[in-house]
Amino acid sequence: MKIRSDGTLYTIGAVAAIGIIASSYLAVQGMSKNSEIESLLQERNALLKEMNNKSAELTTASTTILELRTEFDDLKADLEDLADDYRDEKDKNDEFEDQIRGLAGTLGDLDKLAKTDKELLAKYSKVYFLNENYIPTKLKKIDDKYIQEGKNDQYFHASAIDHLEDMFKAAARDDIDLKVVSAYRSFDEQTSLKGQYTQVYGTGANTFSADQGYSEHQLGTTIDITVESVSGAYESFAQTEAYAWLQKNAYKYGFILSYPEGNTFYVFEPWHWRFVGTELARDLDRKNDSFYDLDQRELDEYLLNFFD
Template sequence: MTHCGTVGHSNILQNVGVVGLWGAGGIMERGMGTVRAFFDHTRRHHWLLGTFISIVLTAVGSALWYGYVRITSLTAQTDALVLQVDTLEAHLNYKTTLLAENITKTETSLSEALSQEKQNVETIKTKLGSFEQEVDVISGTVQTLDKLSKTDPELLQKYSKVYFLNEHYEPKLLTTVPSGYTYSEKNEQQIHAQVWPRLKQMLDAAEASGQEIYVFSAYRSFETQQFLKGQYTVTYGSGANTFSADQGYSEHQLGTTVDLITTGLGGELAGFEKTASYTWLTQNAYQYGFILSYPNGNSYYVFEPWHWRFGGVSLATYLNSAGKNFYDLEQSVIDTYLVSIFD
């Protein structure tokens, strides 16, 4: 029993040892497998990591290379654009300079052309001015001739003892002097129609100045003058020749001459030179175109302060300023005033 037990125990120990060894070997083998697996996994991990790093580095390198290439390309394009811009700016500056020169030349040309045109215009104006002056002269001459053709040439002729007026002469236009301007309402007086407005102005101006001046006698026909001269001759004899003209020699026949009178003389002409009315006439009558035909000291008739003849404002003004008398002038000089007698 004991032996059997011992043998059995020994077998058990052997079996246990065998089993233990077998178990330990298995464990070691399994551990080695685990180690191998770990190293295998580690190697795979390192390979994957290396592969990944290689890929990353490759990608980064590619990106960097692409960036370099792209930057180089963009730099080249930029340089090309800068060069193109510089070229365009240079071309633009050239064109601008050329355009400015052309504008300057054009302005100069236009200025010269304008100046020339102005000179041409001035030349034309000068020619037109000369032409207009010629036209004015011609027109004035035509108007003068027209006025002269319509103006009675007898109106400024010198009539006295030596200058005879045709016995058939009669003014073309006569008008009756209103009774308020005549000294006597019983005797109707007539005067040249174009002289009356001037005479009226003078008489009105005299009245406004406090002078009473009236028409005593105006137009006388050839026959009337002949009748008056006959009466004067009967009364005064040959002395009538000193104050009364023969028929055909009287200025009254022209219709432009009046004998003026004022109040306070009893209806007589004598003494008129002593009145304020006469003084007023000597100072103002010329402004209305009236002339004292026979002033004191003349060689034709005795002094007739009442006898005033219309000769026109121009002639009357000239005689007044020059201190001359109508009959002192040459007929040719007097004739130059005919055209303006009614101006």
């Protein structure tokens, strides 16, 4: 810088001028900053207000949500109670239904039992007596093809005849041609038959022929069986294949040998088969028991499913 008398002044003047310009610039600058700050403040206030509003709204909303939530929980609890009640009711109903079903079953059994002729599992041999007026509830004619040639029509208990025919069919499938010699015999028929036997055999007839009223044939569930090869010699039936087949299979159809070898009631009667129901016949076969050696009480337990 050149120092001159006027120059000095000039320099001071220049510095002052710059100062004025700068300060007015700053003043302008300051003014514009102020208005910016003010607008920012306004903006901030607006935002704060909005925030307050939002927060108030949020508080209201969360209160509503809480209320709804409580309401929902209450509803849920009510529904659960209802469901519980429903389950309880249902359980009670189911239990009741079971009871009813059980009762119906018991009644059904009792009814079935009441309708099953108790004589059908009674023991008849010398000691036990079947009334002269006794006749089976219903008889059905046995198909002629199963009857020994030259014999009259033969009848069997209508409710058990299917078992009889099933057995004859099964035997036929194994080439065993079973024939019925005699099935149902009434009291009178038995009387006349015993009379004939007694004429021929005297008191010896007692060992193989039952007196009237003691014969299982009067029940309608007993048959005398033979095969052609045996013709009249029924004792020899024990040596036939047919007898062996019956011993092995008859129980499956509910038939048993009433008087097996060594029994204390009659002589061995290999031809004489009695229907006692498949349940009892099966048990007798499994335990190797004979019908007449069982207690009457024990036998009676099989009455319920006799014809099944």
